Amino acid sequence: MNKKSVRDVEVNGKRVFVRVDFNVPLENGKITDDTRIRETLPTIKYLIENGAKVILASHMGRPKGQFVDSMRLTPAAERLSELLGKPVVKADEAVGEAVKAEIAKMQNGDVLLLENVRFYPGEEKNDPELAKQFAELADLFVNDAFGAAHRAHASTEGIAHFLPAVSGLLMEKELSVLGKALSNPERPFTAIIGGSKVKDKIDVIDNLLNIADNVLIGGGLSYTFMKAQGYEIGLSLCDNDKLDVALGFIQKAKDLGKNFLLPVDIVIADDFKADANVEIVEVGNIPEKWEGVDIGPKTRAKYAEIIKNSKLIVWNGPMGVFEIDPFSNGTREVAEACAQTEGYTIIGGGDSAAATEKFHLAEKMNHISTGGGASLEFMEGKALPGVVALNDK
Ligand SMILES: Nc1ncnc2c1ncn2[C@@H]1O[C@H](COP(=O)(O)OP(=O)(O)OP(=O)(O)O)[C@@H](O)[C@H]1O
Numbered sequence: 383m384n385k386k387s388v389r390d391v392e393v394n395g396k397r398v399f400v401r402v403d404f405n406v407p408l409e410n411g412k413i414t415d416d417t418r419i420r421e422t423l424p425t426i427k428y429l430i431e432n433g434a435k436v437i438l439a440s441h442m443g444r445p446k447g448q449f450v451d452s453m454r455l456t457p458a459a460e461r462l463s464e465l466l467g468k469p470v471v472k473a474d475e476a477v478g479e480a481v482k483a484e485i486a487k488m489q490n491g492d493v494l495l496l497e498n499v500r501f502y503p504g505e506e507k508n509d510p511e512l513a514k515q516f517a518e519l520a521d522l523f524v525n526d527a528f529g530a531a532h533r534a535h536a537s538t539e540g541i542a543h544f545l546p547a548v549s550g551l552l553m554e555k556e557l558s559v560l561g562k563a564l565s566n567p568e569r570p571f572t573a574i575i576g577g578s579k580v581k582d583k584i585d586v587i588d589n590l591l592n593i594a595d596n597v598l599i600g601g602g603l604s605y606t607f608m609k610a611q612g613y614e615i616g617l618s619l620c621d622n623d624k625l626d627v628a629l630g631f632i633q634k635a636k637d638l639g640k641n642f643l644l645p646v647d648i649v650i651a652d653d654f655k656a657d658a659n660v661e662i663v664e665v666g667n668i669p670e671k672w673e674g675v676d677i678g679p680k681t682r683a684k685y686a687e688i689i690k691n692s693k694l695i696v697w698n699g700p701m702g703v704f705e706i707d708p709f710s711n712g713t714r715e716v717a718e719a720c721a722q723t724e725g726y727t728i729i730g731g732g733d734s735a736a737a738t739e740k741f742h743l744a745e746k747m748n749h750i751s752t753g754g755g756a757s758l759e760f761m762e763g764k765a766l767p768g769v770v771a772l773n774d775k
């Protein structure tokens with residue numbers, strides 16, 4: 383990576399503003415998955431051990447510029463304190479006199495977590511005034527929030543214009559793993575793309591078609607491809623205004639000599655719930671009032687074989703409605719194949735990461751990205767504003 387990292391600068395005795403992504407799932411005020419917090423520990427511990435005053439900042443949810451009690455970062459501070467085995471002071475605001483007073487009291491190695499930066503309207507607008515207020519709190523900016531690196535916000539991008547700005551160790555790891563995979567992939571390289579809508583995945587399919595050898599399609603977005611080819615899809619999800627785009631991808635794959643695979647059989651249901659009637663049909667045979675909810679067993683076997691014979695696998699988006707058990711087999715078998723392959727497996731965050739957790743296979747993957755939208759934009763080949771703004775080496 384051509385950006386400076388926290389290892390390239392002096393941190394001893396410095397006040398360091400560290401942007402993290404503690405946007406973790408909460409249920410009744412309890413964190414249900416602390417992965418994003420655990421993944422920032424190397425950076426935080428590095429700063430503590432090297433005598434920095436660690437000022438952490440994050441967003442949580444989408445409070446739209448207002449203070450919302452259920453989106454305060456108090457549970458994240460408590461969890462971080464448990465993981466570090468030391469106190470983490472939690473501020474009730476992210477800027478202002480009370481925060482400055484709290485920072486003035488800090489000793490080297492102390493950790494402070496600011497309040498949710500999205501409680502301030504200037505955050506998402508990337509208001510330079512708010513960015514300046516963040517910058518006034520510190521001597522150095524460290525961006526470790528890979529999950530939010532696709533957002534040009536005051537605490538991810540704006541602040542970098544007012545302070546020396548370097549990447550954290552998680553940011554560095556994500557960029558290095560994803561970057562190496564996409565720029566110099568081991569082959570055969572297989573990309574698996576699922577999820578609900580074609581329109582959300584156009585750019586990623588387009589870019590991966592250029593660089594992967596095999597592109598395997600599943601999930602809700604596959605029905606748009608089927609309809610585009612003239613197959614009956616019943617009530618299945620469909621982006622009707624993306625039929626031409628879908629046909630374009632099929633043609634592009636042919637032109638480039640790529641292996642572009644669509645499901646050959648489908649699990650269909652007569653309702654979107656666990657006790658619905660379920661059948662397996664060949665492509666093109668979905669009855670009028672039924673919908674596709676998962677890839678069928680022949681498709682699963684074919685995809686699994688390709689995955690097992692690949693040297694690099696990048697997976698983004700579930701193969702079916704994996705949250706509902708009878709519709710989860712396709713996603714589970716793809717996850718199992720990823721767990722068993724000798725190839726290097728990269729899970730592109732979001733729902734695919736949640737699926738590997740659900741099937742207790744997360745440990746078997748080589749890299750699970752902490753970014754959902756961010757890893758998608760990276761795989762689309764887009765520059766991430768939170769990275770672009772950091773100082774070059
Ligand atoms: N056949 C289908 N019909 C309806 N919904 C589906 C189908 N297949 C998958 N889904 C749903 O798609 C959702 C995931 O789609 P989405 O595009 O948001 O996923 P994603 O690519 O993992 O996104 P992110 O990584 O950004 O979270 C899941 O909730 C899943 O239930």
Ligand SMILES: O=C(O)[C@H](O)COP(=O)(O)O
Binds near residue numbers: 444529
């Ligand atoms: O969960 C995520 O993908 C990141 O934390 C970014 O959140 P956002 O989509 O609300 O910007």
